[in-house]
Amino acid sequence: MIQHLNLGPVHLLGHSRGGAVVLTVAKEHPELIKTLILEDASGMEGLLPETPETKAMAGEVKGLVSTLRANLAAGDKEKAGQEFTDGLNGPGTWAQRSALQKEILLDNLGTGVDSGERGNITCSDIAKFSFPVLTLSGERSPKRYPEGFAAARKCNPAIPAAIVIPNAAHAMNRDNPEAFNAAVLAFLAQHQGHPPASR
Numbered sequence: 001m002i003q004h005l006n007l008g009p010v011h012l013l014g015h016s017r018g019g020a021v022v023l024t025v026a027k028e029h030p031e032l033i034k035t036l037i038l039e040d041a042s043g044m045e046g047l048l049p050e051t052p053e054t055k056a057m058a059g060e061v062k063g064l065v066s067t068l069r070a071n072l073a074a075g076d077k078e079k080a081g082q083e084f085t086d087g088l089n090g091p092g093t094w095a096q097r098s099a100l101q102k103e104i105l106l107d108n109l110g111t112g113v114d115s116g117e118r119g120n121i122t123c124s125d126i127a128k129f130s131f132p133v134l135t136l137s138g139e140r141s142p143k144r145y146p147e148g149f150a151a152a153r154k155c156n157p158a159i160p161a162a163i164v165i166p167n168a169a170h171a172m173n174r175d176n177p178e179a180f181n182a183a184v185l186a187f188l189a190q191h192q193g194h195p196p197a198s199r
Contacts, residue, residue, distance in 0.1 A: 008032035009131075011188055015039040016088075016170065017111070020121075027125045035132045035191045037184060040145040040170050043121050047151035048144075060142065064088070069113050081106050089169035090140055101174065123155035133159045134187040138168035138175060145170070 002008045002025075011034050014022030019041020026033050045061075048054040064087045071080035081102060082094040094102070133156075135149040149162040163183045168175035 002029075002032045009034035011035045011037065011191075013037035013039065013184070014041055015173065017042050019043055023121045023125075026129060026131075027121060030128070030131070033131045035134065035187070036129065037134045037136070037187065038149070039136045039172065039180075040138065040141050041135070041148070044126075044148035044152055045144070046120050047123055047126070047155065048147060049151075054144075054147070061144065065113060068109070072110060072113070077106050077109060080109055084109065084112060085171075088142065089171055089175075093169065093171070097174075123151075126152050126155035126159075129156055129159070132187070132191045134184070135159065135162040136172065136180065136183060137162050137164055138170055138172035139164055139166050140169040141172070142170065 002010055008029075009032055012022045012025060012032075014020070014037070016039070019038050020043030022036060022038070023041060023043045026036050064084065067087070068080055068084050071077075071083060085094040085097065085105065086092065097105070133152075135152070137146045137149065146162055146164075149159075153159050153161065165172040165176050165179050165183065168180070173180045
């Protein structure tokens with residue numbers, strides 16, 4: 001789409017599964033990226049070392065997706081939405097979502113079933129990123145996201161430490177939009193004139 005509309009280079013932001021999408025775009029078409037913004041991005045799980053803790057984190061993801069798949073197969077979308085949302089953001093989160101937010105999530109819930117298309121970004125892929133990268137994680141986000149960002153920094157020291165959005169979990173742009181927007185807008189203002197990556 002970026003190429004078709006002749007938009008590049010662009011500031012590209014991806015949240016969660018969208019993070020895997022934008023990481024794949026950055027890997028395959030770095031010339032289209034002005035800056036990359038990763039909000040609790042999936043796709044970097046392969047960067048984590050093999051430890052009991054990281055295996056447990058991977059198990060959390062598989063469990064969440066397995067439960068989602070089972071609830072959807074049973075036709076219980078409301079339960080699927082509640083358990084998926086609370087699993088990512090903490091118990092009681094679903095109950096606090098507005099009717100519109102619930103409707104949007106329920107309309108898109110089927111896309112949460114991972115079929116192995118999350119990018120599988122490697123350390124060498126991250127090391128090639130020559131454009132500015134912003135990483136953000138919620139104060140109460142699942143640990144796998146900040147751990148993934150820390151691993152990415154080891155691959156590419158030019159990536160700064162993740163910004164932690166206070167009073168927020170995985171859905172930080174909803175939980176604390178003021179802090180989230182301020183961090184993203186400050187980053188964009190800093191990098192308006194950044195040249196595109198050259199390869």
